[in-house]
Amino acid sequence: MEYKASDIKGIVAEILENKKAVGGVDSLYFVGCGGSLGALYPAKIFMDNESLTYRCGWINSNEFVHATPKKFGKNSILCVACHGGDTPETVAAAKLGKEMGAAVIVLTWKDGSPILEHGDYIVKYTFDPSVDHLGNKIDHGADKVMCALMVAVELLAQTEGYDHYAEFYDGASKISGIIENAREMVKERAEAFAEEYADDEFIYTMGSGASYCSAYMENICIFMEMQWINGGTIHSGEYFHGPFEVTDADVPFVLQIAEGSTRELDERVLSFLKRYAKRYEVLDAREFGLAQIDASVVDYFNHSLFNNVYSVYNSRLADRRQHPLSTRRYMWKVQY
Amino acid sequence: MEYKASDIKGIVAEILENKKAVGGVDSLYFVGCGGSLGALYPAKIFMDNESLTYRCGWINSNEFVHATPKKFGKNSILCVACHGGDTPETVAAAKLGKEMGAAVIVLTWKDGSPILEHGDYIVKYTFDPSVDHLGNKIDHGADKVMCALMVAVELLAQTEGYDHYAEFYDGASKISGIIENAREMVKERAEAFAEEYADDEFIYTMGSGASYCSAYMENICIFMEMQWINGGTIHSGEYFHGPFEVTDADVPFVLQIAEGSTRELDERVLSFLKRYAKRYEVLDAREFGLAQIDASVVDYFNHSLFNNVYSVYNSRLADRRQHPLSTRRYMWKVQY
Numbered sequence: 001m002e003y004k005a006s007d008i009k010g011i012v013a014e015i016l017e018n019k020k021a022v023g024g025v026d027s028l029y030f031v032g033c034g035g036s037l038g039a040l041y042p043a044k045i046f047m048d049n050e051s052l053t054y055r056c057g058w059i060n061s062n063e064f065v066h067a068t069p070k071k072f073g074k075n076s077i078l079c080v081a082c083h084g085g086d087t088p089e090t091v092a093a094a095k096l097g098k099e100m101g102a103a104v105i106v107l108t109w110k111d112g113s114p115i116l117e118h119g120d121y122i123v124k125y126t127f128d129p130s131v132d133h134l135g136n137k138i139d140h141g142a143d144k145v146m147c148a149l150m151v152a153v154e155l156l157a158q159t160e161g162y163d164h165y166a167e168f169y170d171g172a173s174k175i176s177g178i179i180e181n182a183r184e185m186v187k188e189r190a191e192a193f194a195e196e197y198a199d200d201e202f203i204y205t206m207g208s209g210a211s212y213c214s215a216y217m218e219n220i221c222i223f224m225e226m227q228w229i230n231g232g233t234i235h236s237g238e239y240f241h242g243p244f245e246v247t248d249a250d251v252p253f254v255l256q257i258a259e260g261s262t263r264e265l266d267e268r269v270l271s272f273l274k275r276y277a278k279r280y281e282v283l284d285a286r287e288f289g290l291a292q293i294d295a296s297v298v299d300y301f302n303h304s305l306f307n308n309v310y311s312v313y314n315s316r317l318a319d320r321r322q323h324p325l326s327t328r329r330y331m332w333k334v335q336y
Numbered sequence: 337m338e339y340k341a342s343d344i345k346g347i348v349a350e351i352l353e354n355k356k357a358v359g360g361v362d363s364l365y366f367v368g369c370g371g372s373l374g375a376l377y378p379a380k381i382f383m384d385n386e387s388l389t390y391r392c393g394w395i396n397s398n399e400f401v402h403a404t405p406k407k408f409g410k411n412s413i414l415c416v417a418c419h420g421g422d423t424p425e426t427v428a429a430a431k432l433g434k435e436m437g438a439a440v441i442v443l444t445w446k447d448g449s450p451i452l453e454h455g456d457y458i459v460k461y462t463f464d465p466s467v468d469h470l471g472n473k474i475d476h477g478a479d480k481v482m483c484a485l486m487v488a489v490e491l492l493a494q495t496e497g498y499d500h501y502a503e504f505y506d507g508a509s510k511i512s513g514i515i516e517n518a519r520e521m522v523k524e525r526a527e528a529f530a531e532e533y534a535d536d537e538f539i540y541t542m543g544s545g546a547s548y549c550s551a552y553m554e555n556i557c558i559f560m561e562m563q564w565i566n567g568g569t570i571h572s573g574e575y576f577h578g579p580f581e582v583t584d585a586d587v588p589f590v591l592q593i594a595e596g597s598t599r600e601l602d603e604r605v606l607s608f609l610k611r612y613a614k615r616y617e618v619l620d621a622r623e624f625g626l627a628q629i630d631a632s633v634v635d636y637f638n639h640s641l642f643n644n645v646y647s648v649y650n651s652r653l654a655d656r657r658q659h660p661l662s663t664r665r666y667m668w669k670v671q672y
């Protein structure tokens with residue numbers, strides 16, 4: 001049976017009921033590879049920062065299979081993300097989860113994939129396959145990132161309690177509109193970005209807090225994978241402890257400025273870049289209107305916003321560089 | 337009062353005794369910035385993988401202060417690392433820890449620093465300030481990385497129990513000798529590395545498992561901070577999910593091959609590099625003799641080994657590039 005985002009509340013309730021027989025649920029593991037791992041990060045940070053009772057892991061699928069935490073087992077929920085459902089390491093992780101008696105929630109998009117047989121609950125998330133998503137009105141409040149967050153929020157709310165449950169779902173109902181608006185806002189600057197950075201050989205991405213991994217995804221999935229542009233992801237708080245020494249007029253940065261508790265970390269980077277760098281692009285969640293979402297939960301919505309704003313930049317960059325986002329030299333082509 | 341590595345067992349015992357009055361210890365947070373954060377990573381992975389009962393955080397100091405986990409408080413141990421004892425964000429983190437009632441362990445090297453007043457226990461670790469450490473015989477079994485590991489191992493062993501306690505301390509007694517031997521082994525190849533990569537503008541570092549952050553430290557503290565060479569840290573398991581698309585004959589990689597449970601992830605990268613890359617340097621813990629340490633604990637010793645082998649490479653690279661490791665353009669020079 002297939003589920004969707006709105007079923008997650010019931011899925012978590014059913015897992016909690018079923019797990020009573022073995023002593024309940026005491027841990028939640030988020031597992032995936034690359035962009036699918038990155039998309040689970042806001043949910044990981046949510047659990048780490050909001051929960052008083054649960055252990056929460058966030059682990060690359062192959063590492064999870066080779067170095068499985070001793071804690072993982074029948075009292076765990078395993079939530080894996082696998083877009084096409086056929087990433088071998090993530091299929092192996094889900095299979096291991098079932099064998100070890102965990103409740104396995106699979107977040108996926110494609111139908112009929114190999115991972116489906118290894119999940120107790122298959123949740124199909126929303127996704128817009130067009131390259132820049134402009135003009136397409138899918139509900140981003142039910143995408144992969146949000147589904148993972150809902151697993152975390154529901155687990156917390158249905159057991160130890162979560163004071164900002166209403167604010168969270170209010171945010172989930174608003175995020176799609178905020179994203180669509182922000183994407184319209186950046187259309188022109190995305191053109192300018194593509195023009196400016198078309199010939200760059202590397203670009204850094206930067207972010208903090210629960211939105212660190214939208215910077216990570218832009219770095220590894222878009223720049224490295226889809227554009228073959230080198231780079232690295234720098235945590236805004238770590239920047240001043242090593243990385244900032246490479247800052248110079250010709251070194252390009254894309255900086256996310258989050259709305260919420262770690263905003264000050266990102267703003268500090270911006271003031272440094274204003275003094276010592278010349279080539280940087282800023283994505284500011286406040287400018288994009290993310291403060292419409294309540295301050296108690298806004299941290300966890302930055303990732304979705306940035307991730308979906310990047311796609312406008314990405315399609316322009318790919319066009320300008322005449323390097324389609326679907327171009328690969330190894331993936332789908334060689335064995336590895 | 338100042339302590340050293342061999343006092344950590346007693347420190348943890350005292351904390352556990354003192355915390356009985358408030359309900360015991362239920363969480364351990366490792367907090368620091370840059371290289372000091374990286375050095376705490378093996379201890380974080382130890383807790384995540386071995387413990388059944390403790391929550392463990394690993395967080396950049398400024399993020400910790402701005403987005404403090406709800407769980408953190410009087411039932412927590414906060415272990416911060418701060419080499420010079422004057423990193424403002426880490427001083428602030430330790431101060432917050434005391435204010436919130438946590439037991440604060442400060443790992444540091446310098447005397448008389450501002451952080452000392454914010455720690456309940458000041459542990460002075462061993463450190464060799466010479467640039468390549470060759471010929472200097474400090475006990476690496478009592479350095480920053482090992483001190484953090486001991487905090488984790490002792491907390492586990494003295495409460496829920498740890499089956500491989502004896503093997504861990506046997507490893508701690510062997511690591512210094514293994515390191516010294518490995519550093520002698522790489523002297524010539526470090527010269528060759530310096531010659532080959534002297535003019536490169538970026539270099540990737542790669543690793544997995546508990547040793548991921550020795551790759552991170554080499555990337556941010558040495559290449560970026562001390563040599564102004566751009567780059568990024570790639571997790572060996574993540575490499576095949578995006579990053580590998582940049583692989584080409586001219587793209588340089590430094591790959592750590594760990595001894596232990598995630599070795600297969602690193603070896604998989606190596607076989608790919610052998611096919612599609614030409615410029616890569618391999619640090620293989622097995623070749624360096626790390627298998628002398630018992631398989632049950634060896635994962636946690638890779639970081640110390642790699643970190644201390646890198647220093648031989650680093651001094652050669654700095655010499656060859658005529659860019660001393662102490663050169664900075666922003667740190668110690670401008671306000672930020």
